[in-house]
Amino acid sequence: MKQKDKRLxxxxxxxxxxxxxxxxxxxxxxxxLSLEISVDGRVTRSLALSDTAPGTSIMLRxxxxxxxxxxxxxxxxxxxxxxxxxxxxxxAPLTSERGVIVCLPHKLVLKxxxxxxxxxxxxxxxxxxxxx
Amino acid sequence: MxxxxxxxxxxxxxxxxxxxxxxxxxxxxxLAFFLCLLFVCAYIYRIREERGDGMxxxxxxxxxxxxxxxxxxxxxxxxxxxxxxxxxxxxxxxSLDSELSMFKPSSGIALVNASSGQAPVKVSRETSRxxxxxxxxxxxxxxxxxxxxxxxxALWRIGDAKNPRLRLPDNREIxxxxxxxxxDMATVSxxxxxxxxxxxxxxxxxxxxxxxxxxxAGNFLAAAGVESxxxxxxxxxxxxxxxxxxxxxxxxxxHPYRQRGEPICSIEVSGAAVITAGVYERYVEIDGKxxxxxxxxxxxxxxxxxxxxxxxxxxxxxxxxxxxTAFMALGLEKSxxxxxxxxxxxxxxxxxxxxxxxxxYATVGIKGLTRIAR
Numbered sequence: 001m002k003q004k005d006k007r008l009x010x011x012x013x014x015x016x017x018x019x020x021x022x023x024x025x026x027x028x029x030x031x032x033l034s035l036e037i038s039v040d041g042r043v044t045r046s047l048a049l050s051d052t053a054p055g056t057s058i059m060l061r062x063x064x065x066x067x068x069x070x071x072x073x074x075x076x077x078x079x080x081x082x083x084x085x086x087x088x089x090x091x092a093p094l095t096s097e098r099g100v101i102v103c104l105p106h107k108l109v110l111k112x113x114x115x116x117x118x119x120x121x122x123x124x125x126x127x128x129x130x131x132x
Numbered sequence: 133m134x135x136x137x138x139x140x141x142x143x144x145x146x147x148x149x150x151x152x153x154x155x156x157x158x159x160x161x162x163l164a165f166f167l168c169l170l171f172v173c174a175y176i177y178r179i180r181e182e183r184g185d186g187m188x189x190x191x192x193x194x195x196x197x198x199x200x201x202x203x204x205x206x207x208x209x210x211x212x213x214x215x216x217x218x219x220x221x222x223x224x225x226x227s228l229d230s231e232l233s234m235f236k237p238s239s240g241i242a243l244v245n246a247s248s249g250q251a252p253v254k255v256s257r258e259t260s261r262x263x264x265x266x267x268x269x270x271x272x273x274x275x276x277x278x279x280x281x282x283x284x285x286a287l288w289r290i291g292d293a294k295n296p297r298l299r300l301p302d303n304r305e306i307x308x309x310x311x312x313x314x315x316d317m318a319t320v321s322x323x324x325x326x327x328x329x330x331x332x333x334x335x336x337x338x339x340x341x342x343x344x345x346x347x348x349a350g351n352f353l354a355a356a357g358v359e360s361x362x363x364x365x366x367x368x369x370x371x372x373x374x375x376x377x378x379x380x381x382x383x384x385x386x387h388p389y390r391q392r393g394e395p396i397c398s399i400e401v402s403g404a405a406v407i408t409a410g411v412y413e414r415y416v417e418i419d420g421k422x423x424x425x426x427x428x429x430x431x432x433x434x435x436x437x438x439x440x441x442x443x444x445x446x447x448x449x450x451x452x453x454x455x456x457t458a459f460m461a462l463g464l465e466k467s468x469x470x471x472x473x474x475x476x477x478x479x480x481x482x483x484x485x486x487x488x489x490x491x492x493y494a495t496v497g498i499k500g501l502t503r504i505a506r
Contacts, residue, residue, distance in 0.1 A: 130384040130393050
């Protein structure tokens with residue numbers, strides 16, 4: 001291999017490495033997200049999604065009530081609850097920092113949080129809030 | 133790419149790079165400098181992407197006003213300053229909630245209701261302004277929004293999970309409640325005294341309170357120097373400024389047939405409120421029929437018709453909140469007539485339509501409307 005070719009391959013390699021560095025972690029799933037569980041305004045539990053096995057079911061007893069949630073890899077959903085109305089069961093699964101699941105009668109809030117200091121991932125085409 | 137680099141290499145050779153020992157040394161220095169610069173730029177770009185161009189982000193959720201409240205701040209201020217601003221915002225919201233709720237016995241509104249037909253009641257400046265705004269919107273909408281709807285909402289008890297209505301109220305009950313509805317029987321004096329002239333009247337600011345509170349919170353954030361923020365009071369959204377990167381906020385509008393949080397479409401706004409009234413949100417089901425929590429003040433009954441939701445976009449959240457309720461009562465055609473007299477107010481109507489999916493109608497001033505669900 002000629003010296004000139006070596007230089008060209010080196011430049012190409014470095015350009016690709018720089019591009020990979022720029023784009024890494026921007027669309028990389030929810031490895032940096034943790035589920036925050038709050039009851040009556042106080043955070044009672046926080047667990048990293050990446051440390052939780054898919055299909056993990058968590059039973060909560062907020063204020064004497066019952067709520068069951070399931071973590072499925074990159075999403076969290078409420079699967080059962082004994083609250084009147086069951087509004088929390090009608091909420092879309094959490095998949096990003098923008099969503100929230102609330103059980104008002106049990107004063108329970110589920111939220112995904114990004115790693116400390118990291119800006120919430122919010123590409124230009126993402127929805128910031130939903131009016132209902 | 134290879135061709136470009138080869139061409140660059142050839143050009144460099146022709147210009148003397150690599151032609152002599154001195155030239156080769158210069159090319160190496162140039163190459164090393166170029167690569168260092170490339171990585172420094174990449175690193176700075178990456179850090180700016182993650183940190184948001186020097187912007188700090190703080191958000192908080194809390195349960196109040198019988199819903200979830202979320203406030204997100206994006207600002208060059210320090211994280212500690214933003215936390216203090218959030219403290220102030222939530223304290224303001226809690227204070228206004230305790231003044232405007234008809235269900236809190238010590239609230240200004242509850243005291244006014246308890247003294248209806250007897251004497252004016254001195255209320256806080258904020259309560260006075262909220263009631264005055266609601267009376268102005270009553271007049272603007274020709275009574276389609278009426279803050280004295282309290283006797284009707286108390287009769288139907290829609291959304292009251294602890295004490296749900298199990299049978300429909302009869303005509304006599306509805307007529308009795310309707311006789312106590314009429315914002316033209318309510319007055320607010322310049323010294324903040326609110327009076328309901330007929331005993332049994334009740335102010336219910338449920339159709340305007342969240343809009344009023346988000347307006348107050350928005351003013352608080354603006355006074356605190358926050359450039360970019362999102363206030364979400366149980367689906368009543370107020371945007372302050374634009375996103376930190378200067379693009380408009382993208383707000384989804386709930387799909388009436390799908391799970392909470394799944395939008396049917398989205399719009400783009402900056403410095404505006406996006407507020408929705410929908411029949412799917414809170415209702416009671418009696419004998420297999422759903423009755424929503426939005427009332428027509430002229431009939432004393434829940435609204436009927438093809439409209440599933442109305443979203444109002446305006447700079448004034450207080451007006452947006454009341455107008456979304458009024459448009460549900462008016463229906464599509466009458467709402468269009470009223471909208472023509474309201475500059476700066478835009479709306480999106482979601483109706484049942486003829487197919488499986490709802491139909492959308494939007495005023496021409498709506499920006500960035502994108503249908504998501506089909």
